[in-house]
Amino acid sequence: MVVILSSRSERFKQGKALRHKTPREAHAELKGSMSRDAVALLAKSDPDRVPELVPERYARMMLNPFAFLRGAAAVMATDLAAQPMVGLPVQAGGDSHLMNFGAFVTPEDNILFDVNDFDETLPGVDFTVDLKRLAASVAVAAFSAELSKKQARAFAAETVKAYRWHMAALAKLSPLEIWHSRIDLEQEIDVIGGGGLRRKLAGVIAKARGEGLSKDDNFPHLVSGDDPKIVDKPPTIFHLDQKADAHHRLRGERVFAAYRKTLMPDRQRLLDRFTMKDLAFKAVGVGSVGTFCCVGLFLTGDNEALFLQIKQAQNSVLERLGSKYGYKGHQGRRVVEGQQMMQAASDMFLGYTQDEDSGRQFYVRTLKNRRLGGVSEISEAEALSGYAQLCGRTLARAHARSGDPAAIAGYMGKSEVFDDAIASFAMAYADQTVVDHAALVKAKTLAKGGKSTAKKAKAA
Known part of the structure; x- marks a missing residue:
């Protein structure tokens, strides 16, 4: 639990002082042993699932590296345990990849964009945990959309920058103002530059209003x-x-x-x-x-x-x-x-x-039917970048409700040092995700081949 009693300026300085313990540049490197067996880590949860649907889970994860990342929250959490922490806790979403944000209608008939999955949520977790998963998902999504590594890195950095800027803005507000802040999707359309994302969000708004659900x-x-x-x-x-x-x-x-x-x-x-x-x-x-x-x-x-x-x-x-x-x-x-x-x-x-x-x-x-379409549907570079930045601002708003926005803003600062470091981590983790996805495809292909051979031998 975060108890905030000192002034904003004092808390900003306290956050800035945390750079001595954990330099912002320290987040750039992917630490820990990446020789861990991602497939084995995934399999640990199999006994707790409905047996008949376990193959469907893996089939979905094998589609591409982004699908793998979506299903591998446990793998990334294991890897994040080895990464540097700042010491600024929030209520973490735990699985804050790009597709775990979405639109929904409030009882007042407003259409909000917000975090939309909480299966892994946990209090008292460093704010960098969610932010690193989000940034990594941006890089992997860019890979899956066949964009260049330069674009992927830039999009990840822009996402972190959007988080940082919005957190700095929220840090200037009162606790009640922060609590009541929201991301109004219809207002977002007015400030989004990309035509592709504008059209996509307009479709989301139409669906959130109840149009086309039967389809x-x-x-x-x-x-x-x-x-x-x-x-x-x-x-x-x-x-x-x-x-x-x-x-x-x-x-x-x-x-x-x-x-x-x-x-x-x-x-x-x-x-x-x-x-x-x-x-x-x-x-x-x-x-x-x-x-x-x-x-x-x-x-x-x-x-x-x-x-x-x-x-x-x-x-x-x-x-x-x-x-x-x-x-x-x-x-x-x-x-x-x-x-x-x-x-x-x-x-x-x-x-x-x-x-x-x-x-x-x-x-x-x-049960809601309110989510943005698959990343493949917003694969245009400008649309993906705009959507990722929207997710970054949204995550900042969610974190500011439980964490100390002034201290977090103080740690991140006004330069792009923090953005650049997290972007470097995101690229390293995206490369690792490609390797892990390939390992899953290989393991399941070999297992399937082995079963086919055994079935033929039994028939003979």
């Missing part, structure tokens, strides 16, 4: 009629067999009843206007594939729908940073509290629960 195969569709149900679209959306063992089913009514108790009374009253009608499994993301995730369909008496996503919460990968980062409480509550700390306007149905049969812990939120 999105990632969002559940309903069987129309007197008894609406979620349409099966295997392998991503399908109904569970309630006669299966406890690890392959979920007693929805009981689990959602426990979740209801974690909501504020006004939210309980609102939820009571809906009745649960259906429950289906939904495979999500890249890194989360195989964790237990379901979508509950809730309807009013007039068949007005509410979709609630119930997602398994496991230990944060940031616990790999060291023994002091362990979280002892309910993992679903960790995610809920982290989201409420970092987001400008949190989901009104955010809560947590547990399945007593399997022992799994979950968090619950409204």
Whole structure:
């Protein structure tokens, strides 16, 4: 917990003084042993996932180095443990790559751009951890878009610069002003120069307003009629067999009843206007594939729908940073509290629960269909750069809510020294990600070949 009692100028000086302990240039080098086995690190979480979906997880990660990076938060957390820390803690997102930001509509009908994934969130983590993952993801995305290394490095530096400048601006505000600050997407369009990104964000706004949801195969569709149900679209959306063992089913009514108790009374009253009608499994993301995730369909008496996503919460990968980062409480509550700390306007149905049969812990939120398209869809250099800078400003706003913006701004300073150092790290980690992705492809290709050979031998 950050307790701020001294003046902004004093805290700025305190942050600046931390450069003596951890010079800004120290962040440029990728430290630690990169001979670690990334494939083995990934495999450690396999036993905790639904076995049938583990191959799907790896299939998604094998697509390209950026897809690998998205699914390899645990690998990067292991690597970040060896990197220099400043000593300025924040509520960290834990998985702040480019695609874990998105747009959503607030109850006041504003469209905000914000951090949008909190599975790995953890309090008390150095601000550089999230920033290095974001910068590395920018460099890897540029590689995947077949841009030059010079462009990739420049984009990573621009992202850090956007974070640094926005943090400096926030440091001048009062705590209440910081808390109420937000990134309004419609206002961002007015200041973004790139035409490609302008068009992309305009499409996001249209989707956030509810236009075109029926055309999105990632969002559940309903069987129309007197008894609406979620349409099966295997392998991503399908109904569970309630006669299966406890690890392959979920007693929805009981689990959602426990979740209801974690909501504020006004939210309980609102939820009571809906009745649960259906429950289906939904495979999500890249890194989360195989964790237990379901979508509950809730309807009013007039068949007005509410979709609630119930997602398994496991230990944060940031616990790999060291023994002091362990979280002892309910993992679903960790995610809920982290989201409420970092987001400008949190989901009104955010809560947590547990399945007593399997022992799994979950968090619950409204199922949203609000994310920006894949990085491949904004591969134009100018659009990718503008989007990355938007993410940098957004991360600064999220960190300023829990951390000390004046001290962080003091450490980073007014020059580009810090930007340049993190950009160097990002490029080194992007190169390492290419190597790790190739190792995964090779391992899975050999494993598949071995199984085919064994199958042929058995048949013979």
